[in-house]
Amino acid sequence: MPELTAEVERLSLVIEIGGMPVRVNTTDSGFLVMLERRYSGFLGSSEKAEVEFDVDLVQPGLVQPGFDDPDAGVRVTHHRGRWSLTRGDFRAEWEPAARKGWIRQSANPYSIDAVLRIVHSLVLARQGGFLLHSASALRNGKAFLFAGVSGAGKTTISRLAPPDVTLLTDEISYVRKQDDGYVAFGTPFTGELAKLGENVSAPVAALYLLAQGPENRIDPVAPGEAARSLLANVLFFAQDEELVQAEFHSAFEFVSRVPVSRLTFVPDARVWELIR
Amino acid sequence: MSRLFVARNPRVAARCLDGEMMIMSGRDSTLFTLNRTATILWQAADGTTPLDEIVQSKICPEFDVEPAEALQDAEILARDLASHEILQISEEPIPPRSAVAGESR
Numbered sequence: 543m544p545e546l547t548a549e550v551e552r553l554s555l556v557i558e559i560g561g562m563p564v565r566v567n568t569t570d571s572g573f574l575v576m577l578e579r580r581y582s583g584f585l586g587s588s589e590k591a592e593v594e595f596d597v598d599l600v601q602p603g604l605v606q607p608g609f610d611d612p613d614a615g616v617r618v619t620h621h622r623g624r625w626s627l628t629r630g631d632f633r634a635e636w637e638p639a640a641r642k643g644w645i646r647q648s649a650n651p652y653s654i655d656a657v658l659r660i661v662h663s664l665v666l667a668r669q670g671g672f673l674l675h676s677a678s679a680l681r682n683g684k685a686f687l688f689a690g691v692s693g694a695g696k697t698t699i700s701r702l703a704p705p706d707v708t709l710l711t712d713e714i715s716y717v718r719k720q721d722d723g724y725v726a727f728g729t730p731f732t733g734e735l736a737k738l739g740e741n742v743s744a745p746v747a748a749l750y751l752l753a754q755g756p757e758n759r760i761d762p763v764a765p766g767e768a769a770r771s772l773l774a775n776v777l778f779f780a781q782d783e784e785l786v787q788a789e790f791h792s793a794f795e796f797v798s799r800v801p802v803s804r805l806t807f808v809p810d811a812r813v814w815e816l817i818r
Numbered sequence: 819m820s821r822l823f824v825a826r827n828p829r830v831a832a833r834c835l836d837g838e839m840m841i842m843s844g845r846d847s848t849l850f851t852l853n854r855t856a857t858i859l860w861q862a863a864d865g866t867t868p869l870d871e872i873v874q875s876k877i878c879p880e881f882d883v884e885p886a887e888a889l890q891d892a893e894i895l896a897r898d899l900a901s902h903e904i905l906q907i908s909e910e911p912i913p914p915r916s917a918v919a920g921e922s923r
Contacts (some may be wrong), residue, residue, distance in 0.1 A: 766838040766851070773842070773849055783844030787831035790842040794833045 558586030559662060560716040560727040561743075565591035565644040566654070570599050573649045580651040582742050584730045593636065593661060595643045595654075602648040606633050608724065618660055625780075627660050629653070636661060659714065659731060660779050667785045670719035670792045676749075677733075678715040678726045680740075684747035685726035686817055687715050688805065689694075689775045695807065697734040699762040702811045709724040711739040714725040717746065719792070724800060750805035750817075758813045761804045768802035769794055824872070824896050824905050825865030825912040832860070839906055850904060855881070863905055865912035869896060875896060 544815050553568045553574045563586045568574055578585065606628070614630035622750045625643075627634040631767055632653035636643030643661075647653035663673045675687035677696040688699050700712035710716075713733030724746040728739035751763060751771050763771070778786070807813035826832070832841045839852040839860060852860055858880060862872040873889045881888070899905040906912055 680858070700825075765835045766840065769835060769840065770849065770851070778847065781846075783829055786842060786844045786847050790831040792835070796837065 556586040556588055556591055557581045557584055557658065558588065558741075559584055559729055560666075560718055562593075562665060563588040563591045564658065564725065565594040566597060567594065568597045568599065570649065572599070573599060576649070576651055577704065578700070580655070580723075581730050583738055588779050590685055591641070592665075593638075593641055594636070595636070595657070597654065598644060598646045600646055602631075602758065604644055605648065607632060615658070616656065616779055618664075618742070618781060620782050625664065627657060627779075629656060631689050632657060633704075648659070655731070659777065663779060664785065665778055666716075666718065667778065667780075667789050667792070670788075670795060671717050672789060672792060672796075673722070673731075674715040674717055674772075675713070675775040675777060676715045677712045678710040678728075678739075679703055680742060680744045681706060681711060682694065682818060684745055685710065685744040686747060687717070687726060687749040688752050689749060689771065690752035691775075693807070695754050696752065698754075698809050699752065699807065699813065702809070702813060702816050704811060707814065708740050708742060709737065710742070712737065713793075717796070719795075720745075722799070724796060746800050748817075749800055749802045751802065753804055753806045754809065755806035756808065758807045758816055759805075760816055761806070763802050763804050768797040772797060772802070820909045821868040821870060822893060822896065822901075823865060823867075823908050823911050824859065824863040824869055825908075825914075826860060826863050827903055827906055830904055843903060845903065848902070850902065855892075856899060859892060859895060859899070860905070865906070865914060869893065 552567055554565055555577060556563045556565050562679045565811055568583050573636040615630045623639055625636045634645040634649040634657050645657050666672050674689060676687045678685055678687045688696055690696055697712050700709055710728040711731055712733035716729045725743050726746050727743040728741045730738045778789050829844045830841050839857040841850045858876050862876050869892055870889055874885055874890045877888050878885055896905055896907050900907045
């Protein structure tokens with residue numbers, strides 16, 4: 543008797559960012575190869591993933607039947623222990639207690655990248671950490687963060703880094719609270735430099751608020767301004783009062799423990815003489 | 819004339835740093851920085867002390883201002899803060915509904 547059904551092979555890989563393994567399951571080998579290339583350097587071998595996502599690939603425009611707006615903004619809500627993540631190009635759900643979720647998207651690396659950022663930001667928010675709109679780099683065993691809006695110089699300062707500096711990211715820093723301090727991890731989340739960060743980590747020694755000017759200099763920043771600037775650069779997506787409050791207090795905790803200064807720089811490599 | 823009562827909205831997060839009071843709306847993550855008068859009002863807004871008493875005991879001693887004028891300004895300020903959902907205002911005392919998020923430090 544002929545087989546009426548064929549077993550579909552399930553393929554998977556583990557993407558480990560910030561020490562958190564996330565397993566992604568798919569039935570599409572081409573998509574798997576795409577992810578392996580995209581997250582090269584951040585692939586783990588951990589058997590126990592903290593989150594496991596089944597990816598359901600659909601044709602573009604069919605992600606959310608009846609809701610055809612590919613430019614719709616991100617919406618992250620929580621209801622009865624389940625997170626719902628939607629944007630024009632993807633729909634996803636995640637149940638933290640079960641450590642499982644699913645993603646519906648077309649075969650592209652950008653949608654799952656956004657889902658990963660959101661999931662990491664939610665996990666970090668509960669632990670006193672955050673994703674920060676900043677470049678970060680490691681030097682002499684210490685991590686330095688360079689925060690600023692687009693155009694402030696994150697990519698420029700990353701590009702100017704001398705050879706003894708290890709780039710963690712030129713766009714989105716991963717900051718985890720650990721013991722009495724904070725640790726920054728490399729991320730695959732890139733900006734204009736389009737270069738993945740190194741998958742390493744180090745204690746955070748300083749946060750610099752970037753400004754471009756006529757000379758290289760470091761100036762102190764008042765605590766209130768430090769907290770405001772930090773909050774303005776924290777990536778946070780959830781419409782959830784409890785997590786918003788947690789993130790708010792985390793920012794104040796951070797500025798009470800990590801020196802925050804303004805780094806004004808001219809676009810040449812000498813600025814790195816100030817950062818050690 | 820009815821009295822006005824004010825209470826901190828438990829759905830916001832607040833911190834005072836170097837005398838600067840910052841408040842974030844839990845609803846939409848909007849960040850507010852309060853001036854000195856608003857900070858005094860926020861800190862005294864326990865839901866049971868009438869606004870005129872807060873003005874008399876906390877605001878007038880801080881600023882050299884007539885009580886009637888100070889109360890008028892405080893009412894405008896309280897209604898403005900309420901419109902941003904930072905404060906709750908009522909003509910009756912406001913019982914604590916849940917643990918007030920308030921200041922952590």
